[in-house]
Amino acid sequence: MKQRHGLLDLYGCPPDLLRDAAALEQILRRSAEAAGATVLWHKLHTFGGGGGVTGVLLLAESHISIHTWPEHSFAAADIFLCGELKLQHARQILQHALQAHDCRWIEQHRGEQIFSQADD
Numbered sequence: 001m002k003q004r005h006g007l008l009d010l011y012g013c014p015p016d017l018l019r020d021a022a023a024l025e026q027i028l029r030r031s032a033e034a035a036g037a038t039v040l041w042h043k044l045h046t047f048g049g050g051g052g053v054t055g056v057l058l059l060a061e062s063h064i065s066i067h068t069w070p071e072h073s074f075a076a077a078d079i080f081l082c083g084e085l086k087l088q089h090a091r092q093i094l095q096h097a098l099q100a101h102d103c104r105w106i107e108q109h110r111g112e113q114i115f116s117q118a119d120d
Contacts, residue, residue: 051071063078080110
């Protein structure tokens with residue numbers, strides 16, 4: 001079973017979008033849907049005074065989270081999925097929906113020593 005963890009830094013995002021918890025929740029949900037994941041629970045928190053949002057979708061297959069800094073037009077997303085789910089699809093939804101001008105993506109394989117033995 002594959003365990004993949006993607007870290008996405010998004011630069012140049014519209015600050016108003018990065019303050020909008022309702023919009024961010026819908027973006028996270030679309031990202032999970034695009035990956036083929038099942039949402040179990042969600043929680044988003046908005047920081048006052050024009051601050052950003054932090055939030056997470058708990059998935060049957062792990063999680064997707066986001067943290068935003070509107071004052072820097074920056075968001076950091078974390079996509080951790082197991083199985084054959086479409087990690088890149090989730091990434092593309094986030095990158096496009098958050099209107100990032102630039103991004104940085106790092107993908108890690110987690111638990112390879114354990115899960116590669118189970119596949120043998």
